[in-house]
Amino acid sequence: MRVLFIVIALATVGSTASAQTPPESLPPSPEAPAAQMQGQDAGERRDAPDASDQAFVAAEPDFTLIALPSTLRLPDGRWGFRVSHRFTRSLGEGSLADLASDFFGFDSGSLVGLELRYGVRPGTQLVLLRTSDRTMQLMAQQSVVSAGTRAIGVDAIAAVQGLDNFSEDFTTTLGLLLSRRFGDRGAVYAEPLVVLNALPEADDSDATVMVGLGTRIRFGASTYLVAEFTPRLSGPTPGDHHGSVAIEKRRGGHSFQINFSNSFATTLGQIARGYGSTGSWHIGFNISRKFYRHMGSR
Numbered sequence: 001m002r003v004l005f006i007v008i009a010l011a012t013v014g015s016t017a018s019a020q021t022p023p024e025s026l027p028p029s030p031e032a033p034a035a036q037m038q039g040q041d042a043g044e045r046r047d048a049p050d051a052s053d054q055a056f057v058a059a060e061p062d063f064t065l066i067a068l069p070s071t072l073r074l075p076d077g078r079w080g081f082r083v084s085h086r087f088t089r090s091l092g093e094g095s096l097a098d099l100a101s102d103f104f105g106f107d108s109g110s111l112v113g114l115e116l117r118y119g120v121r122p123g124t125q126l127v128l129l130r131t132s133d134r135t136m137q138l139m140a141q142q143s144v145v146s147a148g149t150r151a152i153g154v155d156a157i158a159a160v161q162g163l164d165n166f167s168e169d170f171t172t173t174l175g176l177l178l179s180r181r182f183g184d185r186g187a188v189y190a191e192p193l194v195v196l197n198a199l200p201e202a203d204d205s206d207a208t209v210m211v212g213l214g215t216r217i218r219f220g221a222s223t224y225l226v227a228e229f230t231p232r233l234s235g236p237t238p239g240d241h242h243g244s245v246a247i248e249k250r251r252g253g254h255s256f257q258i259n260f261s262n263s264f265a266t267t268l269g270q271i272a273r274g275y276g277s278t279g280s281w282h283i284g285f286n287i288s289r290k291f292y293r294h295m296g297s298r
Contacts, residue, residue: 052146053122054078054292058184058218060147062255062288063117065214065228066244067266068191069127071153071179073143074119078292084113084131086264090280106283111276113266129267136166137267141177147187153179161269169200171269186217186224195272199236208235208272216248224248226257230271239263239274246286253290258283 053075060072063080074080089108102108112132119125123143130136139159147153155177163169175193182188191212198208214228226246246259260283264276276282 053119057181059181059187060179060216061224061250062248063125063127064286064288065189065216065226066246066257066259066261066286067242067271068189068212068214068228068230069139069141069155069157069177070187070189070216071143071147071155071177073123073146074117074125075292076119076121076124078119078290080117080288080290082113082115082117082286082288084115084266084284084286086111086113086261086266086276086284087282088264088276089282090278091260091283092280110284111264111266130165131266131270134165135161135163135267135270137161137269138166139173139268147179147181151180153177153181159268161267169197171198171200171272172196173268173272184218186215189214189228191230193268193272195235195269198269198272199238206236208237209233210272212271222250224250226259232272235272237274239277240279242271242274242277253292255286255288257286257288259285 053073057072060070063070063072063074064082087106087108087110089102110132113129115127115129117125117127123146125141127139127141128136129139137159139157142156143153144156145152145154157173157175157177159173161171161173173193173195175191178190180188189212191214193210193212195208195210197206199206210230210232212228212230215226217225219225224247226244226248228242228244230242232241240262242261242263242265244259244261246257248255248257260281262277262279262281263270263274264282265271265274270276
């Protein structure tokens, strides 16, 4: 009986241990991680912009030169922002002591511009610019030939400007932006533009043909010399032809620029009408910010 009891007890313990021991887990299927990774990659591709548009371009780090647009592409679904100041004090007014007492024009009044741009789709961006005199410009820019794959970049633009918060005196601009990059050392620009109704108070049918010429030259890692000149070839030509020079410093997605201009113009319609041209030069600045991860920049 004792032997039988021991045998029954051992059998009971063995069966209990077998019931409590979990079965060996099967090795994970090699297809599961791959499928999961493919799903993640697909989601990232749906949410991420074109990597070529997001890469840093040393020769063309910003969407504008000083007032003229550049051919830099904005990734789809991403934003850019710019603040511009044009101080109204003439640098040639008064003596050098007077100019220094006004901190070389920074103490004077200014014309302020706020610009917001959005990448609607790859190669297409919309730009809204409003200045403190209540001028508003809405511009659409379409990349035709990307400078990222060719030495020459070509964009088409169409802009509408309205005074008094886009309620009167509308001006339409149509044109092309042509750029030529020179490695990572800089770029040059030629921008033929036609501005319709540039001077609404003079003639509703007037048209101004002008050509924007510009360059951005890189010195060192992140410092640039920028210049632009926009002669008006036909149509009304009040005031001086627009011209500006600037020193620019870039850091990551920010660009800070000190500029000197012979007018207060920051929109294409203002350039066409010689807005704020006084026969003298004025100091100003631009600050721009890209709201996306700028790959390859520092």
